[in-house]
Amino acid sequence: MSNHSDPKHSGSQDLLKVTAAAKREFPDPTEGNSQLPAGLLLVFAAIICFAGAYFGIYHGGFQGDVFNESDSTPALLSSKKAATSVVTQAPVELSLVEQGKAIYANCQPCHQASGLGIPGQFPPLVGADYVVGSEKRLIAILLKGIGGPIAVAGSTYNGAMPAWEKALSDRKIAAVASYVRATWGNAAPEISEAKVAALKKELAAKADPWTEAGLLAIPSDAKIEGVTEAAPTSGAAPAPMGGTPTSATTAATASAAPAVDLEAGKAQYLAICVACHQPTGMGLPPVFPPLVNSEYVKGNPERVVAIILNGVMGPITVDGKPYNNMMPPQGAVLTDTKISQVASFVRATFGGGAGPVTVEQVAAARQKYGSRPTGWSEAELKAFPENN
Ligand code: HEC
Ligand code: HEC
The missing domain is CATH 1.10.760.10 (Cytochrome c-like domain)
Known part of the structure; x- marks a missing residue:
């Protein structure tokens, strides 16, 4: 065909081109409902099921500070009892440590995100006796601060750490203390807000920061006075060896020997x-x-x-x-x-x-x-x- 070269027919040819173009186009969109393709629905359903199951199995105990998928197990899906016990335990214990993670932002400039401090300047919190040892000492440090030479993990530091009792509430001090005790491989138990409050009262008269000697004068197993929740065991308290001494005698023998x-x-x-x-x-x-x-x-x-x-x-x-x-x-x-x-x-x-x-x-x-x-x-x- 030679339509293109025929000048006489060019008008109708143009029209034909336009209609041909119009025929190629899709119709103008109109309002209305149409079904999602069933295949797509199936894909979405599969994704949601997978995500739910994955989360159910690998929620890592819902701990924000730990990434350990194996903290939970597929058995949770089938075992109602296990699942509910996780649900009921989680908020109580984890929230303190989790809160502490955010509060640790106060400590991070000096002690670093790794908890390793900066050698020569800021002592490490990882594996430090003052962190994982006596809870009384740790709270005392956080409340009042510390200055002067102090030996931590085999090195001596001579700096100053600010007091936190004015800047942080009792709850926040308990949270950050619990956090540093439970992070970076540290595995010491939580410290309750009640203990912080009790020690704050006991130390109310102390105005200056601690020295190393002052801290070490607190016996490493000293109990915080005025807190009754020290026995988390319901029912029979675990009796220490050799009969059932009262807590007073336990403390006495422990600090004597x-x-x-x-x-x-x-x-x-x-x-x-x-x-x-x-x-x-x-x-x-x-x-x-x-x-x-x-x-x-x-x-x-x-x-x-x-x-x-x-x-x-x-x-x-x-x-x-x-x-x-x-x-x-x-x-x-x-x-x-x-x-x-x-x-x-x-x-x-x-x-x-x-x-x-x-x-x-x-x-x-x-x-x-x-x-x-x-x-x-x-x-x-x-x-x-x-x-x-
Ligand atoms: C301005 C820097 C700074 C900040 C902020 C700071 N610290 Fe310290 N911290 C120090 C220094 C310096 C020492 C050692 C003090 C000395 O040499 O007497 C220390 C000592 C300690 C110790 C005892 C020694 C050890 O490493 O175990 C603990 C525990 C501790 N800090 C915890 C904390 C926590 C928890 C926070 C946050 C609430 C915090 N610090 C915030 C500088 C800081
Ligand atoms: C190789 C793995 C392994 C090592 C290492 C190991 N345990 Fe165990 N432990 C087990 C297992 C598994 C059981 C339960 C055995 C069963 O199912 O009969 C158990 C049971 C126990 C129990 C009694 C049940 C309970 O959970 O209270 C105690 C207590 C205990 N271990 C303490 C320890 C101590 C302390 C050490 C270190 C000196 C230790 N275990 C080292 C695997 C280990």
Whole structure:
């Protein structure tokens, strides 16, 4: 065809071009409803289901400061009981630490996001005795500040840290203290607002910041007066070894004879137990049971020593959840001294402050049970008296 070159037909040709173009176009859009393609709906549904399931399984215990997917398990989806216990526990305990994370912005310029400080200028909070040790000392530092030479983690610092009692509320001090105790691998328990308030009252007359000597004069196991919530265990309080001394006598004997080295116990824990029972002592359900909230930890000290000596095997229920695994015996690896240290550490840290276990107690237990060829069963462990 030669339409293009024919000048006579050019008018009608133009018209044809326009209509042809119009035919190629889609019709003008009009208002109205049309169904989403079913395939697309299915895709969305699949994405939502996947996201829900993923979140349900890998919520990491809803802890803002920890990214550990394995803190939770697929079993949560099927086990109603486990799921509700997570839901009911989470807000109470986590909010303090989580709040503390934001408040740590006050500390970060000096102690750094890593908690490692700046060598020579700002001391580390990671693994520092003042952080993970005595809660009374830590709160005292935060309330009043500190100045002058101080040894932290083997180095000496000579700076000044401001007091926080005016800048931060009791709750915020409790939160940030709990945060630094539970972060960067630190695994010390939370500090309640009530304790901060009580210590603030006790130290009301103190105007100047602490010196190292002043801090060390606070016994490392000093209790904060005027707080009654020190026993988180409902029902029978865990009785320290050797009968049931009153709290006054426990404190007296403990400060008179600093018999067991808890720091060494912590080192044992971090070397041996941590792989299974985790830095938090919460274990890894459903494989490794928690030491927190465990009668085996805070109850009869002879029993926890027996567990460490010989291990555990077979089905056992801890904090309401069933486990069926095996813990290897540690008796051949650890001396009596080390067992007394690690047992005392887990009791003090995860056992709600249960009393220490002496080397003599470990030696006596080894005498009795050392030659056992197998780990303990739940029934055998239950046969120990609850408190000894
Ligand atoms: C202006 C800098 C600065 C800020 C902000 C600061 N600190 Fe400190 N902090 C120091 C210095 C310096 C020392 C050591 C003081 C000395 O040498 O006597 C110290 C010591 C400490 C200690 C005892 C030693 C140790 O490392 O365990 C703790 C605990 C501590 N600070 C916690 C905190 C917390 C928690 C916050 C936030 C609420 C905070 N600090 C904010 C500078 C600071
Ligand atoms: C290789 C992993 C592993 C190591 C290392 C380990 N445990 Fe265990 N522990 C377990 C398992 C698994 C159980 C439960 C055994 C069962 O299901 O019968 C358990 C049970 C326990 C129990 C009794 C149940 C409970 O949760 O209270 C205590 C107490 C305990 N371990 C303390 C310790 C201490 C202290 C250490 C370090 C000296 C330690 N364990 C090292 C895996 C381990």
